[in-house]
Amino acid sequence: MALLEVTNVNKRFGGLHAVNDVTFSVEKGMIKAVIGPNGAGKTTLFNLISGNLPLNSGKVLFDSKEIQALQPHQIANCGISRTFQNIKLFPGMTALENVMVGRHTQSRAGFFAGMFHLPTSWSEEKEIRNKSLELLDLLEIEQFADAEATSLAFGQQRAVEFARALASDPQLLLLDEPAAGLNIYETAEIARLITKIQSQGITVLLVEHDMSLVMDISDEIVVLSFGRKIAEDQPSAIQKNKEVIQIYLGDDDA
Numbered sequence: 001m002a003l004l005e006v007t008n009v010n011k012r013f014g015g016l017h018a019v020n021d022v023t024f025s026v027e028k029g030m031i032k033a034v035i036g037p038n039g040a041g042k043t044t045l046f047n048l049i050s051g052n053l054p055l056n057s058g059k060v061l062f063d064s065k066e067i068q069a070l071q072p073h074q075i076a077n078c079g080i081s082r083t084f085q086n087i088k089l090f091p092g093m094t095a096l097e098n099v100m101v102g103r104h105t106q107s108r109a110g111f112f113a114g115m116f117h118l119p120t121s122w123s124e125e126k127e128i129r130n131k132s133l134e135l136l137d138l139l140e141i142e143q144f145a146d147a148e149a150t151s152l153a154f155g156q157q158r159a160v161e162f163a164r165a166l167a168s169d170p171q172l173l174l175l176d177e178p179a180a181g182l183n184i185y186e187t188a189e190i191a192r193l194i195t196k197i198q199s200q201g202i203t204v205l206l207v208e209h210d211m212s213l214v215m216d217i218s219d220e221i222v223v224l225s226f227g228r229k230i231a232e233d234q235p236s237a238i239q240k241n242k243e244v245i246q247i248y249l250g251d252d253d254a
């Protein structure tokens with residue numbers, strides 16, 4: 001069953017066709033990757049799904065419901081959560097507080113109460129705290145709960161970001177380049193954490209440059225080039241695809 005269905009989606013920036021008639025779907029429970037050279041339209045595609053950018057045409061269905069006209073917070077409330085290509089943790093807050101802010105978006109008192117430490121009911125605050133600690137534990141960073149989030153190593157900051165994204169209880173998690181800036185050991189850890197998230201029943205759609213990570217953990221891969229989908233298949237078939245090999249041989253990042 002498809003959890004996410006992207007159909008004939010288009011996005012133009014002036015004369016640039018950044019996402020060109022892209023169609024694909026993500027089955028419930030899978031890890032799907034979107035790859036392609038720099039500028040291929042991967043981040044733009046994520047921004048269209050999460051509502052951070054309006055699309056020019058096309059449809060996005062989540063759980064069989066059209067979401068392409070909704071605001072980002074409404075899409076988040078439907079059960080889609082995301083992380084960003086550049087880590088965006090709140091400075092001056094601990095790892096635990098960063099995750100609690102992510103949980104507050106789900107609570108009655110809401111995001112701004114979380115940001116500005118406005119009082120919520122005591123029982124609600126306790127629930128938010130316990131759930132956030134559980135997520136730090138799931139991501140194996142519970143020992144850093146009280147450390148300032150932005151002082152942690154990059155790999156740990158990524159894990160805090162994952163925990164914060166999971167705090168809203170999403171069904172679908174969008175990860176934009178989760179291994180960016182990480183060394184090979186941290187990348188291997190992040191790969192393991194992503195499969196751990198999948199094992200919790202959460203569907204994952206990720207954009208990633210690191211081919212070994214993508215090939216290791218993805219069930220299926222979509223390849224974008226200049227805004228167009230040029231291939232969609234299982235990792236073993238993508239590795240043998242001539243057009244894909246061609247665009248990567250022509251790309252210095254590969």
Ligand SMILES: Nc1ncnc2c1ncn2[C@@H]1O[C@H](COP(=O)(O)OP(=O)(O)O)[C@@H](O)[C@H]1O
Nearest residue numbers: 013016018036037038039040041042043044045
């Ligand atoms: N807000 C924007 N305004 C104008 N052009 C943009 C904007 N965002 C992205 N682009 C352009 O759209 C293309 C796709 O960008 P992006 O989605 O960031 O690619 P990727 O994530 O695959 O590297 C690039 O040519 C980029 O310069």
Ligand SMILES: [Mg+2]
Nearest residue numbers: 042043044085
């Ligand atoms: Mg990008």
